[in-house]
Amino acid sequence: MSTSRDRTARATSAAGGIQGVRARARQEITVAIKDEARRQLAVDGAAKLSLRAVARELGMVSSALYRYFPSRDELLTALIVDAYDSMGEAAERADADLPNGASPVTRWVAVCCAVRQWGLTHPHEYALIYGSPVPGYTAPTTTIRSAARVGLLLIAIVREACESGRVTLPPLADEARPEAERIAADLAPELPPEVAAALVAAWAQLYGLLGFELFGQFNRVVEERAVFFEQAVTRLAQGVGLTE
């Protein structure tokens, strides 16, 4: 009788920690699944990611996997969120690693290059998030926070540059003003409308450059891709009005 009490106690304190062994195991298995899936993703690409193969590799039967992810798409969604976060973190770290007084242009270029570097290191994950997310599909709310990290960082850089008077941009054509004002109001009210609009455009263009490099469109066209990219994103910085 005392033994059984001991066992119960152990289950909810010593061995299991605060959550109990089961909750702990669930968490561990969940990340194991994601890790293995990410591994297969990096090798074969998203199209060939197979729940059965993941399960097989983990020594479990495929149906067991559905206790952790209700479908293959849900697994992919989880990988997407992780990828956004991984990329966002890389970008933020690149910015944070800069010496304190770094100029806005320097920060902008550093962040862009960090994004590129992340993409080069994780091409399939990049394809997963910026490739072809089924046209018509809108990301679940849980992803948008992670997805926005790089964008928010770029906004912050430009905002700070703005506040110290290091952003100048010619005024907008009349027909483009209203939408620019809308964008600025939604995205960064502190920014002049023409800067906010230019920033959104530059943001998209950055991923155009990177996508072309990663997806082979630059094959036999651009060779020295690092210098080409740096040159292009420097001009992008000028395009949003960053002057130093």
Add this chain to the structure above:
Amino acid sequence: MSTSRDRTARATSAAGGIQGVRARARQEITVAIKDEARRQLAVDGAAKLSLRAVARELGMVSSALYRYFPSRDELLTALIVDAYDSMGEAAERADADLPNGASPVTRWVAVCCAVRQWGLTHPHEYALIYGSPVPGYTAPTTTIRSAARVGLLLIAIVREACESGRVTLPPLADEARPEAERIAADLAPELPPEVAAALVAAWAQLYGLLGFELFGQFNRVVEERAVFFEQAVTRLAQGVGLTE
């Protein structure tokens, strides 16, 4: 006896034309397969395109389809080539439809808008060619001719603008010069290196803008996408040095 001769004769002249009935049938069935595949692509996206479903819809058995396309990937490649051509044709027509003395900037914007319009009309086909073509994959030689059409058109516009002295761009930073010269030499020897390099960057950036719109990255960010796009590609034109 005369009947058998007649039948033979018909087979190689009247009914079959110069090529024989079989070659003709092969051609027709090939396009029928591609049409049906394109139909399914437009509905469900590339991931769900299924040879069996195509065969079923065409009233043939799935194995018969392999007489026309050796694999699902080959079918997709054929669709890719057609998509590039369709898009290239749309762009070329938009340029050709302009009044004769249209300025380079006007032509540039018109071509970009035509590309956008094509993408909006064929989102899944756009995703097929500019989405995620398996990182590491290099397009078969047959596709590059079709893939280059829009690019060549943009080059032509800039070249003509250049010849009439309507292109000016600040000189390049030293470290970016060699690669710019390489690009110019390979792509358009008539163009100044800084223009050629800027053109390649603008080309990629155009697809960044379009991809973000088509793939939902602009959801809840940009609303008036047509005016935003036109504004952005106008600035892209300025970025390659087009002045009017």
Add this chain to the structure above:
DNA sequence: CCACGACAAGAGCGGTGCTCTCATTTTTGT
């Protein structure tokens, strides 16, 4: 201590891409 709920395992369903064999039909060489 026990009933409940989380879990792993297995069988199974309908689908996929692709291969192989076999009969039929067209083309082609003599």
Add this chain to the structure above:
DNA sequence: ACAAAAATGAGAGCACCGCTCTTGTCGTGG
């Protein structure tokens, strides 16, 4: 003109896929 050769279609079958359902086991909370 006829037989050999090549092209085509049909069908069965293999291995794999995502996903569901049932069954038995084992932590866990009342």
